[in-house]
Amino acid sequence: MALQSYRAMRNTLDIFLSKYNNPDLYFLHADMWSYSKFKNRYPERCLNFGIQETNMMNVAGGLASQGKKVIVYGVAGFVYQRAYEQLKFSVVNFGTSVTLINAGHNGCYNRCGIGHIPDDDYKLMDALGINCYEPQSRSEFLHTVTNCVREDETNFIRLGWDNCEW
Numbered sequence: 001m002a003l004q005s006y007r008a009m010r011n012t013l014d015i016f017l018s019k020y021n022n023p024d025l026y027f028l029h030a031d032m033w034s035y036s037k038f039k040n041r042y043p044e045r046c047l048n049f050g051i052q053e054t055n056m057m058n059v060a061g062g063l064a065s066q067g068k069k070v071i072v073y074g075v076a077g078f079v080y081q082r083a084y085e086q087l088k089f090s091v092v093n094f095g096t097s098v099t100l101i102n103a104g105h106n107g108c109y110n111r112c113g114i115g116h117i118p119d120d121d122y123k124l125m126d127a128l129g130i131n132c133y134e135p136q137s138r139s140e141f142l143h144t145v146t147n148c149v150r151e152d153e154t155n156f157i158r159l160g161w162d163n164c165e166w
Helices: 003-017 038-043 055-067 078-082 085-093 119-126 138-150
Strands: 025-029 046-048 069-075 099-102 131-133 153-160
Touching: 003 138, 025 038, 025 055, 025 119, 038 119, 046 078, 055 069, 055 078, 055 085, 055 099, 078 085, 078 099, 078 119, 078 153, 085 119, 119 131, 119 153, 138 153
Parallel strands: 025 046, 025 069, 069 099, 099 153, 131 153
Antiparallel strands: none
């Protein structure tokens, strides 16, 4: 998929977040959402955890356990590898509604080091019984994220280039 298409999906996510009329929707990210319309409209529900992915996953599980809908966004590998135990125990174990959106699975962050290179995401999600999606267009992405937020399950959406230009 072209770089432009993934940028379009990230922009589509921001539009979705800012227009989805649900006060229980929270968006947690790892230092990746500085320009957001959603952040500007709902700063109390757009939380930046920086490089604290394990803490972010615990907060996601806590919010979801209280009936909140949570989307967690970060560079592929960071969220599910660094916070695997928290994902397993704080999210999946409690049957919470958390949607993980990871970007960069195609290697656009490779220059940043091995922690940025995902190669086991589907295997780990499968081991935890998490639904996996890989939308290939803006409309498919919008449909996928909308359905994931409506479900009471943990979901994983894999994206590619994520606006990085190397």
